[in-house]
Amino acid sequence: MTCSRSLKALLYLLLACLAPSAAAARPTPVPTLRHMPATGLVLDQGWTYRPGDDPRWALPATATAADARQWQPINPGLSPRRLPQVPRAGIGWLRLRFRVAPALRGQALTLGIFQYAASEVYFNGRLLRRYGTLGPNPRQVLPYWPDGQPIELRLGEGAEQVLAIRLAQWPPFFVFSDFFVPFLLQARLDGVPQLMQNFQHEATYKTADMLLFGAFLLLSMLHLAFYLYNTAQRANLYFAFYTLAQACSFCCTGFLDEVRRMDVRLAVDILSYVALQTGGILAVRALYSLFGVRRGLIYYGLWAANGISLLLLTFSNRLSWYPTVGFMVLVTAEQLRLTLGALRQTKRAAGIIAAGFGLALLLLLTFGYLARFQPQVLGRELLSIPVHTLLTFPAFLSPVLAISLFLARRFAIDSRLLTIKLAQVRRLSAQTSAQQQEKQELLARQNETLEQLVQQRTAALQLSLTNLQNAQHQLIQAEKMASLGELTAGIAHEIQNPLNFVTNFADVAMELLKELKEGPLLALAGQEKQGATALVEELTEDLDRITYHGRRADGIVKGMLQHSRAGRGERQPTDLNALADEFLRLAYHGLRAKHPDFNATLTTRFDQGLGRITVSAQELGRVLLNLFNNAFYAVQQRQKLAQPGYRPEVCVTTQRQPDGRVAIRVRDNGLGIPAAVRQKIFQPFFTTKPPGEGTGLGLSLSYDIVTKGHGGTLTVATQEGDYTEFTVSLPTENEQFQALTFSV
Incomplete structure (x- = not known):
């Protein structure tokens, strides 16, 4: 029970009938144990x-x-x-x-x-x-x-x-x-000495199985690499599959005695014989491809015999080794037929394969003779290696190595031929390259002439396109501002009606309070008169505030109507300091009208030498109003956090820069803009305000007005939790014309 099943599989296949049975080799047991035999x-x-x-x-x-x-x-x-x-x-x-x-x-x-x-x-x-x-x-x-x-x-x-x-x-x-x-x-x-000897024999068999497993696996990878290098030589692929199947068989038998679960052991044992027999057919398939022989009934018959012999070997009760012996005889016969046929066709290199088969057959016959007539010789050691290992190890490898040498020789010949062909291709390529270079030089000269003509035509077309783009841009801006003016006028008219209603009713209420104060209120006496008088005075003050802010709102509406009736986007020399101050106050009082408890410090640093700048006051006012509203909103939100020592502040600065451009900076000490949304603030409909407090169009429209309408830039610098500063940079009149030319 210490010998490897893979050795039984291939070494006793043809010699099973010659080798003595295990029962005959066992020592005869006796009913009385008088002494312990040396062999157990x-x-x-x-x-x-x-x-x-x-x-x-x-x-x-x-x-x-x-x-x-x-x-x-x-x-x-x-x-x-x-x-x-x-x-x-x-x-x-x-x-x-x-x-x-x-x-x-x-x-x-x-x-x-x-x-x-x-x-x-x-x-x-x-x-x-x-x-x-x-x-x-x-x-x-x-x-x-x-x-x-x-x-x-x-x-x-x-x-x-x-x-x-x-x-x-x-x-x-x-x-x-x-x-x-x-x-x-x-x-x-x-006894203990015999037990140690058994362990040594077992280790020898396992070592042989593992060496064969490693050798076959190495050959499999080698021939797979040959196939990947030259896929036209399919014999390498089939031989790689054959050696891989043999490696699988020896791996199963090498580790078989390490498996203790009998169901797994039985499956591994059966798998080893499936890989062993299937590998034989794959070797035949490799020889078919190697010698250029067409597959026929014999090849497909071997596949059928493989399946039948495996079924009989696994489930038949009486045939034992004979199905596998018969199958391996058929496989060996077919391999010899293919090799001899190649020799008859003057394929001298096929002698390498024939020599491998001959050496394997000689070693197998020698092993069979010793197993039948001198079994004690197989157990001896030569150079510390058992004789049976010296006979069986080369018997397994000689056919495989012979085929590998044959394929390696063909691979070397093919590589040499490819090298020669590659040299020829390089010479032809050099000649073709010289001809192509002459053609390329001729084409280059022609292309240069054509390029000059194209550039002249392109310059003329570019000038025409530039003029058309300028006209188109002016038309688009005029249409936008016209539409915006109509929308503003409509909104202003709609606001003025309810505003007049509120103002008129406030005046009527004031007159009624005055009559109440001069009439029925005098009829009251004592403490009731004092309380009623206080209420009337407080109500009178509230109505005064309503009237004041109503008139202020009426002025704002009239201003909106005036702006809507203005030049509708036409550029005029404008005092940017006055424009910025006007819209700063407008935004601040507009927020205080909604939130009377809000207060902020307004700081202005206007460059008095700024002069008048040619801009669209109406459009730039919208930009400033959006920036101011955002600034006041930011400081108001930070004020709600009730941080100790915090005072809301909005600072507006105008400055003429050294390069001649004009900069308007709006800085607040509010919450700042988070880094995650900093790149999105100029996108349409993007807003960080809660629903109902912002449309997401203010900064987007402002960016378009500054960059496309005036050829300037709108940038932001911010520190989350500290400040935010928007900078509007406007070019001079000549720079505006050039920027508008290439921005459409």
């Missing part, structure tokens, strides 16, 4: 079986003659399908009674268990080990592969010893063939 002892005879579950059956005292008649003889080394006395469900007991010579009594041995079940191992009534999970319900049974892990077995002082095993079978084992489930249970006794 397989406990494969003398076993009895009894279905049911009684813990007392593990005790030596129950092993009486009357009890022995209820136990059936059994050979647990057979597969579960060949043991009709073992039920597919439920728990049963295996028991082995043997005698021990006096010289061995009290000594310690090692017991190794190999099983396809779940079990508990008892010796002389003492539980030694539990493998897996047992239960009367088949769904509760979890089989376990102990892999012969050594169990210390100390022989008793009595002459008779009892080894009892309580086990439960896993029903799926009855479905698979004897090849994958070859026995129910095997037990082996070993």
